[in-house]
Amino acid sequence: MNELGRLEDLPLDYRQALAAQNLVPLWPSLRAVLPPGQPRPATRATHWPYESLRPLLLKAGALTPIEKAERRVLVLANPGHGLEKMQASAAMYLGMQLLLPGEWAPAHRHTPNAVRMIVEGEGAYTTVDGQKCPMRRGDLILTPTGLWHEHGHDGDQPVVWLDVLDLPLVHYLEASYHVEGARQSVEPGQAERRYARGGLVPTPVFERSSTRYPMLRYPWADARAALLQLAEAEPGLEPVQITYVNPETGAHAQNILGFYALMLRPGQALRLPARSPAQVFHLIEGAAEVRVNDQQFALAEADTCCAPGYTAVHLANRSATAPAFVFIADETPLHQKLGVYENRG
Numbered sequence: 001m002n003e004l005g006r007l008e009d010l011p012l013d014y015r016q017a018l019a020a021q022n023l024v025p026l027w028p029s030l031r032a033v034l035p036p037g038q039p040r041p042a043t044r045a046t047h048w049p050y051e052s053l054r055p056l057l058l059k060a061g062a063l064t065p066i067e068k069a070e071r072r073v074l075v076l077a078n079p080g081h082g083l084e085k086m087q088a089s090a091a092m093y094l095g096m097q098l099l100l101p102g103e104w105a106p107a108h109r110h111t112p113n114a115v116r117m118i119v120e121g122e123g124a125y126t127t128v129d130g131q132k133c134p135m136r137r138g139d140l141i142l143t144p145t146g147l148w149h150e151h152g153h154d155g156d157q158p159v160v161w162l163d164v165l166d167l168p169l170v171h172y173l174e175a176s177y178h179v180e181g182a183r184q185s186v187e188p189g190q191a192e193r194r195y196a197r198g199g200l201v202p203t204p205v206f207e208r209s210s211t212r213y214p215m216l217r218y219p220w221a222d223a224r225a226a227l228l229q230l231a232e233a234e235p236g237l238e239p240v241q242i243t244y245v246n247p248e249t250g251a252h253a254q255n256i257l258g259f260y261a262l263m264l265r266p267g268q269a270l271r272l273p274a275r276s277p278a279q280v281f282h283l284i285e286g287a288a289e290v291r292v293n294d295q296q297f298a299l300a301e302a303d304t305c306c307a308p309g310y311t312a313v314h315l316a317n318r319s320a321t322a323p324a325f326v327f328i329a330d331e332t333p334l335h336q337k338l339g340v341y342e343n344r345g
């Protein structure tokens, strides 16, 4: 490929004249913004073991009262982007949040979309758009853009969850902001029961209350049962995966990030194709191995790791007797909407 001229090849006075007029020559930077063949992601395959993160998160509970934190979170930052950027990939933010018994994280709403994947503890709840959502291990709870949300805890043990947000993207778009609010009044809601049977959508005869987010809580008990039933229906070694969707439209549950649960059968190994979106893997249950290029992570329960896009990922169940359940978040809806989605096999 043709070597392009460098910035240093240009006379200093010319470079200064350009800068003085807010002008930049393209050719010295052209290969950096359009590398040959495939992107060079800053996102690095990174593993955050829960066992070593947990004591530091609990210590944050002792060091910083909730009133001084609003949200008590340790961010899972990708070193490839620089820790201060607080991003796991180009579009994904990850954080582990701690709420102690009796604490309350006040209501606000913001433009980035969030989801919570509950990691441990009983008795906490989040109220989203007036719907009180109990938080139990493995549940996925949506906090879509613009909806009021607050967290409370009536139990007696610490509760921890994984937050996944599209904050890096929305911030990059200069569209990220929040608004503080008053405590929400709770309205009764049974969304997860209304949509409990696939293919059957409740159809009010007289009036349809249209909401863009008909289901906010996806209980793990339902997702786990669905995976086990799928595995039984496909007795071979077909991979078993579900997508968290909007039950009214069948589209991804949120606009920007995609969410999935994958079951690895006992002893199963799987190669996920090289696709353009970056991915996050969080182990809900079992023991798994994740290999990305020359890096290999042994995931224990509640561990989280990420992989850049355009890279095949090898997953394996480390147990020969028990299934492993993996929660996956990725940038697929975003890439598809932008028309940059690729599957390179």
Ligand code: 1HN
Pocket (backbone or CB within 6 Å): 071, 073, 095, 097, 110, 114, 149, 163, 165, 167
């Ligand atoms: C947020 O609102 C929450 O509501 C958690 O629990 C993490 C990270 C960045 C921006 C907003 C929450 C967040 C956040």
